[in-house]
Amino acid sequence: MHLDDQIQQAAKLIDQAPRIVAMTGAGISTPSGIPDFRSPASGLWDHTDPLEVASIFAFRHNPQRFYNWVRPLALLLLEARPNPAHYALAALEREGKLKAVITQNIDDLHHKAGSETVYELHGHLREVTCTQCYAVQDSAAAFAKFIADGQVPRHHCGGVLKPNVILFGEQLPVRELVQAQVATKEADLMLVAGSSLEVAPASDLPELALENGAKLMIINYQPTCMDSRADVVIRADVAEVLPRLLDFIKA
Secondary structure, eight states, X not given: OOHHHHHHHHHXXXXXXXXXXXXXXXXXXXXXXXXXXXXXXXSTTSSSOHHHHSBHHHHHHOHHHHXXXXXXXXXHHHHOOOOHHHHHHHHHHHTTOEEEEEEOOOSOHHHXXXXXXXXXXXXXXXXXXXXXXXXXXESHHHHHHHHHHOOOOBOTTSOBEEEEEOOBTSOOOHHHHHHHHHHHHHOXXXXXXXXXXXXXXXXXXXXXHHHTXXXXXXXXXXXXXXXXXXXXXXXXXXXXXXXXXXXHHHO
């Protein structure tokens, strides 16, 4: 099916659904210059064992190694700006169609684009927590110092500051996960945008949506395990497709 026909079919589903939930992964942020983790040859894990640098055990054992690895990524994340896909979802929320964005991303681009109801299953970079006294503070000053000198950020008590992101081996934030599950159960349509659907429990949400009678739409460059069960599958750039979907709906 031609891309225009797929977009028209997808727009019809959006137009007919009163309660839409979007689930987004790294693919929605790659047009903003943020590399994903699993794409062949370009993913962040292509040359790195995540358990060696981005697990909670590795962080506690050698925080400097974690920060050395994350430093280039932190620069990209802090400088990144929302792209047309982020803005399209924010616009869909303002129109009352989109009830929530469930994201695996830590880049804060949905908030920056204007989305209000965002469930961040893997945490975010807006805050850091001291691993010694558990004080929570805004991350801006800590990251600015870290980017300047490359040293592990520390709280005034001497404890290492950990970004409020979920590392391998950590439990997902329970409140965010439960809210995401409730929104998914209430949805008439789940729109998956830029997610490989390979990381549980986030990858279980499309199945939950289908079990509760929702339709499923997937926009992702690479095939996913749920493609055969989706009502529409579009393998194209989300930054191109989502704005065009809005144009079709408004036409």
